[in-house]
Amino acid sequence: MYTLAPLPYAYEALEPHIDATTMQLHHDKHHQAYLDKLNAAVENHPELAALPIEALLKQLPAQVQTLPADIYAALRNHGGGYANHNLFWEILTPGGAKEPNGELAAAIATAFGDMAGLKTKLVDAATKQFGSGWAWLVVDEMGKLAVYSTPNQDSPLMQQHQPLLGIDVWEHAYYLKYQNRRPEYLEAVWQLLNWDVIAARYLTTR
Ligand SMILES: [Fe+2]
Numbered sequence: 001m002y003t004l005a006p007l008p009y010a011y012e013a014l015e016p017h018i019d020a021t022t023m024q025l026h027h028d029k030h031h032q033a034y035l036d037k038l039n040a041a042v043e044n045h046p047e048l049a050a051l052p053i054e055a056l057l058k059q060l061p062a063q064v065q066t067l068p069a070d071i072y073a074a075l076r077n078h079g080g081g082y083a084n085h086n087l088f089w090e091i092l093t094p095g096g097a098k099e100p101n102g103e104l105a106a107a108i109a110t111a112f113g114d115m116a117g118l119k120t121k122l123v124d125a126a127t128k129q130f131g132s133g134w135a136w137l138v139v140d141e142m143g144k145l146a147v148y149s150t151p152n153q154d155s156p157l158m159q160q161h162q163p164l165l166g167i168d169v170w171e172h173a174y175y176l177k178y179q180n181r182r183p184e185y186l187e188a189v190w191q192l193l194n195w196d197v198i199a200a201r202y203l204t205t206r
Contacts, residue, residue: 002042002053002082004035005089013094017188019177027089030172034081034153041074048075053083057157080153084134084166091165091201093194103206104164104199111145121147122167123186132170137198138163139205162205165198 007027012020042049048056060075067075099115100108112118118137126135129149138161140146149169150156156163167189174185 001039001049002035004032005086007089009094014092014192017192018092018174022174022176025176026168026172027085031082031085034078034085037074037078038082041071041078045071053079053086054157057083057155058160061158076158077153080155080158083155083157084153084168087163087166088168091194091197092189092192093197094192097195097199100195100199100202102199102203104195104202107145107202112147118147119190123183123190125149126167126169126186127183129169135167135169136161136163137165139202143205162201164201164205165193 004027007023010020011023011027014023038053039049051059056075057079060072060079064072099105108115108118112121122135122137125147126149129135129151131151133149133151133154135149136147136156138146138148138156140161141159145164146161156166167186169182169186174182178185178188
């Protein structure tokens with residue numbers, strides 16, 4: 001059984017950027033629902049249930065021919081949703097470092113010029129993602145930083161990339177406060193990114 005960790009901060013901790021009601025619904029209802037459906041999908045597959053969620057998502061594409069189609073779809077959608085939201089809560093913080101330092105700062109300078117260059121790429125990917133999905137900063141198979149978006153709950157882990165940060169651009173993440181104004185929500189999320197955590201995630205990929 002996979003489990004839902006409590007938020008690492010209070011529902012209202014990210015105000016005024018993200019409101020408490022959105023946080024409560026997002027974690028307690030949406031994230032919980034992904035978890036419940038993931039657990040239902042692995043109920044009769046103990047070999048899958050035994051895997052850490054990251055390992056399950058990495059090996060999922062190789063199982064597209066062998067798993068029952070409904071189980072494959074459930075793992076992709078709900079396993080992805082479960083893991084993506086675990087990461088999302090982790091890389092947000094009401095305080096914390098506003099800029100990365102160390103090796104991640106150097107890698108960002110190499111890949112994007114500077115933090116403004118990264119922000120432009122990330123906001124662009126998030127804005128242009130049609131419908132629901134996520135925008136990502138990842139370490140790709142060559143060990144390089146990359147920015148892109150994925151539809152629905154697809155995870156970079158499904159293409160063997162390590163996500164460093166992910167921004168949820170499903171409407172459930174922002175509609176109560178921002179309605180259709182996704183760019184305003186993206187600006188708010190940028191203010192909340194916990195670069196200490198993101199830089200530490202980068203070090204684990206080196
Ligand atoms: Fe979400």
